Amino acid sequence: MDNPDHILIVDDDREIRELLATYLQKNGMRVTLAANGRQMRAALEDGPVDLIVLDLMLPGEDGLTLCRNLRAGAWRATPVLMLTALAEETDRIIGLEMGADDYLSKPFAVRELLARIRAVLRRARMLPPNLLQQQDEPAPLLHFGDWRLDTSARHLLDAADTMVALSGAEYRLLRVFLDHPQRVLTRDQLLNLTQGRDADQFDRSIDLLVSRLRQRLGDGAREPRYIKTLRGEGYVFSASVSAVGTLP
Numbered sequence: 226m227d228n229p230d231h232i233l234i235v236d237d238d239r240e241i242r243e244l245l246a247t248y249l250q251k252n253g254m255r256v257t258l259a260a261n262g263r264q265m266r267a268a269l270e271d272g273p274v275d276l277i278v279l280d281l282m283l284p285g286e287d288g289l290t291l292c293r294n295l296r297a298g299a300w301r302a303t304p305v306l307m308l309t310a311l312a313e314e315t316d317r318i319i320g321l322e323m324g325a326d327d328y329l330s331k332p333f334a335v336r337e338l339l340a341r342i343r344a345v346l347r348r349a350r351m352l353p354p355n356l357l358q359q360q361d362e363p364a365p366l367l368h369f370g371d372w373r374l375d376t377s378a379r380h381l382l383d384a385a386d387t388m389v390a391l392s393g394a395e396y397r398l399l400r401v402f403l404d405h406p407q408r409v410l411t412r413d414q415l416l417n418l419t420q421g422r423d424a425d426q427f428d429r430s431i432d433l434l435v436s437r438l439r440q441r442l443g444d445g446a447r448e449p450r451y452i453k454t455l456r457g458e459g460y461v462f463s464a465s466v467s468a469v470g471t472l473p
Contacts, residue, residue, distance in 0.1 A: 230346060231255045231273070235265045235291070236280040236308065245278065248335045249342075262286035269300055276346055278338070279325070281309040292325055296393050297379065304345045308333075348417055365468040367403050370451060372442065374403060381441065394419065395438050398431075402452065402462035411459040435460060 232249055236242050237260050246256040257274065259265040261283055268274070277295070281288035292305055307325040326345050329338055367374040371384040379396045381389035391399065397419040401410070410418075412431045419434075435452055438444075444451045451464050 229253050229255045230275045231257065232276050232278060232342065233257045233259060233265065233268055233274040234278045235259045235283070236278070237261060237283050245335065245338065249339065252339055262291050265291065274303060276304045276306060276342055278306050278308060278342070281307055293393070306341060306345055367466055367468055369403060369464040369466045374399060376400070389441055391441065394434055395441060398434050398438055403466045406462045406464065406466045409455055409458050409461045415460070
């Protein structure tokens with residue numbers, strides 16, 4: 226029998242933690258609970274988890290800070306589903322840009338949470354192996370055109386070795402393009418690979434994210450060197466990509 230999916234729930238509301246734990250355990254999942262960032266880190270040190278359910282409004286370090294730190298550290302490949310009581314679309318987008326794979330607004334039905342957890346896990350396991358960097362392997366530098374992407378620190382280096390910082394969403398989009406060069410990718414595919422969610426509310430967010438990434442690369446929309454638009458189809462990363470080792 227396969228090992229059950231291990232879910233880490235990080236929420237300062239004890240009743241919510243226990244409710245979610247009971248429901249997920251009844252549906253065959255293993256659950257660990259944490260009330261804050263300190264307990265979350267302690268739980269992660271005890272062993273790997275398959276997905277983190279992370280509340281945005283936490284005392285001390287909030288969910289956005291914790292998510293950003295997760296994406297910059299050893300657990301960068303662990304999927305994160307963010308819980309938020311905020312209704313503003315911009316706040317949800319910020320969560321996704323910080324590295325969350327999906328979000329769910331409170332109040333929510335536990336059945337929907339379970340469905341979203343399963344969907345995020347399914348999408349994560351569909352990613353090519355080279356998108357899921359192993360924690361004990363050196364992260365390579367990926368070279369394309371005049372640029373190198375440091376996949377460990379998640380930032381760009383230009384021809385003069387000047388660092389260009391990327392948001393979590395920008396990094397994930399660029400990484401998908403670099404792992405699929407010269408291949409047409411639809412908006413739905415890019416949404417699934419970068420945000421881990423169905424293309425419903427944010428179906429145009431990929432266009433905005435591509436525009437931001439083009440700006441980072443100095444890539445003009447009229448005659449792009451790297452990311453080209455195929456009308457009615459999607460986008461294609463037209464430059465060749467090679468791994469050039471690791472930083473010393």
